[in-house]
Structures are given as structure tokens and as C-alpha cells.
Amino acid sequence: MADPITVAIERRIDPARTAEATSWMQAGTDLATTFPGFLGSGWVRAGEESDLWYMLYRFRDIATLESWEQSSARDWWLQSGQAFAREERVERRTGIEGWFDAQGGALFEPRVATGPVPTPPSAPPRWKQAVAIWLGFFPTNALGTWLLGMIPGFAEIHLVARIAISTAIFTPIMVFFVLPWVTRILRPWLHR
Template structure:
């Protein structure tokens, strides 16, 4: 079975400020519903501030199929319908692929049913230039090693350039995605989050 990276969804909602008690219960109900689905890794919500109408909800699933099972479920549709009178979705963002490698570990804010939301700032993905440097630091040595090793294969240099690039990308992409980039981002995490 192929390994799949977790997917984090961030949703920004505008909440009617006269209905914050209902909204608080409604947000917690959404967390509780999602928790009953296979592949659920965690969820949480925070308010932008005491007076703010903007509330943020995050949830994470193990892969796209478990995420879609939640997002297309009758339970979620019922829950969304029940909040339409006071909650308006402003923006949704999914973090997968490259940006997902740069997520902070345990970077989700959790809502405790007894005390309400934990006011934790969720660190954004590092700037693109830091992401680009991190990817390059993994890609350059891997590409160099690949080129050196495949230089020992007799006649490899006579293959047409598109075929050589196809072979190198087929070999290097899974190595980068599953081993090199997770390791590089772990090693560089303090710099990436600074």
C-alpha cells in the first residue's frame, strides 16, 4: 500500500458576534463529528480575538480518501447546514504536497470541551524562499549522486535527454518525497520556523 501524506484543511469563517455561544457549541460539535471518522488525526479551532468575527478551524486526515469521506458525509453536511444562520465560510486552504512538508509538528490548535479553545497561534508555512532552499538542499546532493551512479552504466549517456530525465525523475521523486524532504525539513525546522 502506498504511503500518503496527511492533509490539513484550514477554514476561515465569519461568525455573527451576537451568536458566539451558539457558534462555540457548533464548532465543538464539528470537531466531535470529525473525530468519529477513519483517518482523523486531529482538529481544533481558534478565534482571531475576543471581539473578532473571524474564527479559524483546522482538521487533519491521514490522506485524501479519508478526508473526502468526512467532507462528503451526510453528518458534515447536516453540521454545516445547522450553522448557516450564523457562520459564513470565508476561505478554505488545504495543505498537501510540498507545503505539507513544512507544517510544524503538532501544529494544530485543540479545543478542550471543558475550557473552550486553546488560544494558540498556528505557525504558517515558511516563506517560499526558505522552502525553495530546503528543497534545493535535498535535491542537489540526490541529483549529484544519481548522476554519478548512473554514469557507471555503460551507454547511459547515449540515451536521449528526455529519456534520461524521465528515468532520473522517476527514481528521485519518491526518494525526495518520502525520505529526503521529510529529513531535511526536520533538520532545518528551527530555521524554517524562525
């Protein structure tokens, strides 16, 4: 089963068109809810006087995300906001950092906040990510290399071909099994 993917978008909004932009952002959120694999979305403004707005959305997997992102409905919605909204930055949490997101982390709800708006937890420092990856990679690689070495004639295969074969086998094992398990076990330390 593929891991969910969260997309964070930072946009600059024309301050003179705040009411229109608010309706536009809500319309985008509402539109996304009609797509298969949609898990949630929301948006927040950086502040009352700021022209910086943030939008998050989450889909079940890359296929459902791409279905939304490549849809004519989304294209129409984006075009309808071109006069007052400019995309500044887009970040997909699909790679290594996505493994370190807190499970069950809150996404912004599409409603007006009555108090301070919670921010999603940030990824742990890169050195902690590196330690977690190594703790999963070393035993997987050691065991896998030992097992592959037991295959008659495998040691005689050219080095580059052996590496290609082993990484093709170990990468899905790491992504789907080992790293989710390691990050779940290390979560208290990773987010301390």
C-alpha cells in the first residue's frame, strides 16, 4: 500500500482582492473533495495584513494525486485565480522527509480559526533522518547482500550489475517496510 502524499503550496495573493481570494481558495478545497483518493485539504493566511497564503492537500497515493493535479477541473480553478494569486513554492512530501512526518498530524481545516492556528510538525533535523535511514539501511543491506551471495554465480556478475540488482530489490523493501517501521519506532526521538 502506497503512503499518502501531502502537497504544500505557498501563494502570493493580491491584498485588494482578499474576499475574492478567500472564496477562490475555498472553491479549490471543495473541488478537490470530489476526486478519488482525496484525504483532506485546507488553507491559512500568514497573517491579516500578509499577502502570503498557504494551502495543503493530501491524497491517498501518487496516482490519485496526479489525477487531481492533471485534471481539467483543477486547471479551470487555477486559471480562475490567475488575476490575483501567484504560486511561489510547491513542496511534495513524497520522499525521505515524508517518512518523518508525525502520523496523524493535523492538517489545516478550511474554516476561520478562532485562536492560534496550529502548524504541522516539521521534519526532524537531517542528522536524525540520516541516523534513522542508516539504522534501516545497514541491516537490510547486510542481510540482503549475504542472501544474494548465497545464489550460485551471483558473485561472478559484474559489480555494477550486482549493485543494480540489489538496489532494485532493497529499495522497495526499504520504502514500504523498513523505513516506515524504523521511523515509527524512533518517532519519540526523531521529534524530540
